[in-house]
Amino acid sequence: MxxxxxxxxxxxxxxxxxxxxxxxxxxxxxxxxxxxxxxxxxxxxxxxxxxxxxxxxxxxxxxxxxxxxxxxxxxxxxxxxxxxxxxxxxxxxxxxxxxxxxVDEPTFNxxxxxxxxxxxxxxxxxxxxxxxxxxxxxxxxxxxxxxxxxxxxxxxxxxxxxxxxxxxxxxxxxxxxxxxxxxxxxxxxxxxxxxxxxxxxxxxxxxxxxxxxxxxxxxxxxxxxxxxxxxxxxxxxxxxxxxxxxxxLDAFANEEVAAVNEIARLYDGALADSGLALPRVPDGYTSSWAQYTVRLPESVDRDNLQARLKEQGVPTMVYYPKPMHEQGAFEGACVVAPSDCPVTKRLCATVLSLPMGPYVSAEDVVAVAESFMGGLR
Incomplete structure (x- = not known):
């Protein structure tokens, strides 16, 4: 996969x-x-x-x-x-x-x-x-x-x-x-x-x-x-x-955006009882689903979970592991908003992105969800 x-x-x-x-x-x-x-x-x-x-x-x-x-x-x-x-x-x-x-935790924006x-x-x-x-x-x-x-x-x-x-x-x-x-x-x-x-x-x-x-x-x-x-x-x-x-471009506009939204819908259903915080699309919005990103419970060891999923052939990615204001390139050259960005820090510690794209199959979604649920146990 x-x-x-x-x-x-x-x-x-x-x-x-x-x-x-x-x-x-x-x-x-x-x-x-x-x-x-x-x-x-x-x-x-x-x-x-x-x-x-x-x-x-x-x-x-x-x-x-x-x-x-x-x-x-x-x-x-x-x-x-x-x-x-x-x-x-x-x-x-x-x-x-x-x-x-x-940022806003449910939408990441x-x-x-x-x-x-x-x-x-x-x-x-x-x-x-x-x-x-x-x-x-x-x-x-x-x-x-x-x-x-x-x-x-x-x-x-x-x-x-x-x-x-x-x-x-x-x-x-x-x-x-x-x-x-x-x-x-x-x-x-x-x-x-x-x-x-x-x-x-x-x-x-x-x-x-x-x-x-x-x-x-x-x-x-x-x-x-x-x-x-x-x-x-x-x-x-x-x-x-x-x-x-x-x-x-034609396939993207006419087929692929609809396809990724269907894959996201399938993920939502397959992971509904997983205890994960799933991505939210507000009413009236359409996402192009560059990533399907969930939030893990803070008690979950993300590195260990990724390793277990990899053993089962399920690739995952962390976008993003470090807040922008903690990047060394900005040291002494940026301003951090008064709230000090606690949501960002929490997201950096808990987000995990799953396989996504218009050519992911329904069977792939089921396999990812089953591996994920098993990895969380």
Whole structure:
């Protein structure tokens, strides 16, 4: 059993993927080929925004957004304490200060009430200017945007949606990566929509920001390739990766998001009496289920449980074992919200992610659940 079975996906979509790669290679436009622009147009239409700018990876996508806004030294950027490193890394990379905020335990996403406490505390202290909220759609579930967006408007904050794990999720009819003033996603192979290498994209309705991001992504170019009007970076999506994503996109939109939601429903049923805290999707939300993550009782030895499951052929992962504010890279260079993030600490000690993806079978779910229940005894 695979934790996320990319080989099964390839075999299911092999004719489309092979043809897309072959056509890209045969055409020979390996950088900025026509597939890149076609992909951008289709992704923008899928998300429901005006602009999509592809780039080299999801981390660059976040940093490009901050660069377009001119975020830098003296700015406070609010980031969930329970997330992948790059959500805060990009803040430090542009010289701003990350402020880590605790999360809501059932959904794993930022706790909006604690976020407001942190914004007010930073504002009142006066050393930093509250500037941006990075909202993470963790494990595929969009953050609480009906509360986040009014809060950002109230305090004059820009909203950067980190949809690296959330692409394909939704709130009602509104798609993930449409909620931020600028939104970003990742096409890392194991993400809900993944390529065969690194890749990312930025989404916005703002014409000026889109133009800046396009410039920053290609060495700060101006009117043409060798007219450099600002210092940027080299962050382009390769044509072959765009071709792979185009080959996958219809299946993703029309089949795979529904499939992972069915697998999540089966897990919910199979684990209902396990004593585990199962992931929660609020009413009206759709998750793209980048991960199916449970919370163990604090009395369970997680390392021992993982070892026992591995012996039975069931792979598991811990996302994430350490709070952001405890990462050595941020020592002396971050602010921790007034509550000191106790929920994050508890999650880091108890979360465990199970095999997930659109090609997990019902039989796989039963086998995982039985092994899990046996391991808990």
């Amino acid at each position: 695979q934790f996320r079975d990319l080989k099964a996906q390839y075999l299911a979509l092999k004719p489309q993927i092979d043809r897309a790669i072959f056509d890209a290679v045969e055409e020979g436009r390996y950088i900025s080929g026509p597939q890149v622009r076609e992909l951008e147009e289709r992704l923008a239409a899928y998300v429901g925004v005006k602009h999509c700018i592809t780039c080299a990876n999801g981390t660059d996508a976040l940093q490009l957004a901050l660069m377009a806004w001119g975020v830098g030294p003296g700015d406070a950027v609010f980031v969930p304490d329970f997330t992948f490193f790059s959500s805060g890394e990009v803040v430090s990379a542009v010289g701003a200060t990350p402020v880590f905020v605790d 930022v706790d909006v009430a604690k976020l407001e406490e942190a914004v007010v505390a930073v504002r009142d202290e006066g050393g930093l200017v509250p500037s941006v909220v990075v909202s993470v759609d963790l494990f595929g579930l969009p953050a609480d945007y009906p509360s986040l967006k009014p809060l950002c408007e109230k305090y004059g904050l820009k909203l950067l949606e980190d949809g690296a794990q959330g692409f394909g999720g939704a709130i009602g009819e509104a798609m993930a990566c449409s909620f931020g003033d600028i939104s970003a996603t990742s096409f890392f192979p194991a993400k809900p929509l993944g390529c065969y290498g690194d890749g990312g994209a930025v989404f916005t309705d703002d014409d000026e920001w889109a133009a800046l991001i396009r410039s920053y992504a290609v060495h700060g170019k101006g009117a043409f390739k060798y007219d450099n009007v600002r210092v940027g970076m080299n962050s382009r999506l390769d044509t072959i990766q765009a071709a792979v994503l185009l080959a996958k």
